[in-house]
Amino acid sequence: MSDQGDPLARIADALERLIPPAPPATDWLSAPAYVWDGTARGVGRIVAPALSLLRGIDPQKELVTGNVARLAAGHAAHDMLLWGARGMGKSALLRASVVAADAADPGAIALVQVAPDALPTLAGLFSTLGQLNRRFLVFIDDLGFEDSDGAGPRALRSWLEGGVEARPGNVRLAVTSNRRAIVARHLSEQDDPINPRDAVDDRLALADRFGLSIGFHNCSQDDYLAIIAGYCAELELPLDEHHALEWAKRRGQRSGRVAWHYITELAGRAGKAL
Structure with a gap:
């Protein structure tokens, strides 16, 4: 019968294999x-x-x-x-x-x-x-x-x-x-x-x-349309102010987030990724 070594050492080795390794230290100088x-x-x-x-x-x-x-x-x-x-x-x-x-x-x-x-x-x-x-x-x-x-x-x-x-x-x-x-x-x-x-x-x-x-603060109608116009120009999407206002009316709010959701809709319809 071959020598299996110290039983306590073998148990310790087995437990170490079950414990996940410690995560690497965070490099606080590399990521943005x-x-x-x-x-x-x-x-x-x-x-x-x-x-x-x-x-x-x-x-x-x-x-x-x-x-x-x-x-x-x-x-x-x-x-x-x-x-x-x-x-x-x-x-x-x-x-x-x-x-x-x-x-x-x-x-x-x-x-x-x-x-x-x-x-x-x-x-x-x-x-x-x-x-x-x-x-x-x-x-x-x-x-x-x-x-x-x-x-x-x-x-x-x-x-x-x-x-x-x-x-x-x-x-x-x-x-x-x-x-x-x-x-x-x-x-x-x-x-x-x-x-x-x-x-x-x-x-x-x-x-x-x-x-x-x-x-x-909640944006005005002019600000809302200006946000959408800026996105449309940047992404080469068609601008329909009437449709954009209807979108905001259905959402019950004019904001930058609602404007972005509208742009997402336009891009999807145009077959573009954002």
Whole structure:
């Protein structure tokens, strides 16, 4: 009978083969973007429209692109809250601004999109990013907190400003939200018989931490048609303003997102890929 070796060693070898290998360490200096859900995953390309195609939001575009460019250059830059109407290009503008800044200075900046349920892990992310010679825009899309969630807004306020685990100097936060104050507001906030401002001020304190708070509003008919005209010219699609307005009427809304859905319809009918 041949010697099978140490039984404990053979068991240990078998267990090691069952355990999946540890994921490779994240290379935070190579990719233009990352997704963070407690661990990082590099993204090889940021999908975003050209800045020239984002129409009807020129003042917002100037503020966001300028701030992202300053961050990429290592200059003083703000944390940003982009709030307001659905479908008006808040997240698209952030992505496009990072693409433009990266094109101007390749590798200087990266976008890190954080899943909303990964907020408790932000301190660990900041600790890692703060050690790197690169600038990062940490992006939380469509953020909102339940009425019962008091810890989330307080933690985010601390990370933005004043806490011992505040985001490092090479990192800025960008948040999109349908609500100007991010958290829900209620008329009952005024019912405090002692100091009715206390409840309101506590809820507004989170939005006040952002150096730039930029509102996005439902676009006018002219802006909606201008967005569609820009896409049609870029993609060589026929423009029928009456049909475009009917599309918006059926959707019950005029916005950049509705305009893009209409363009998708036109491209499909023309047999083109987007």
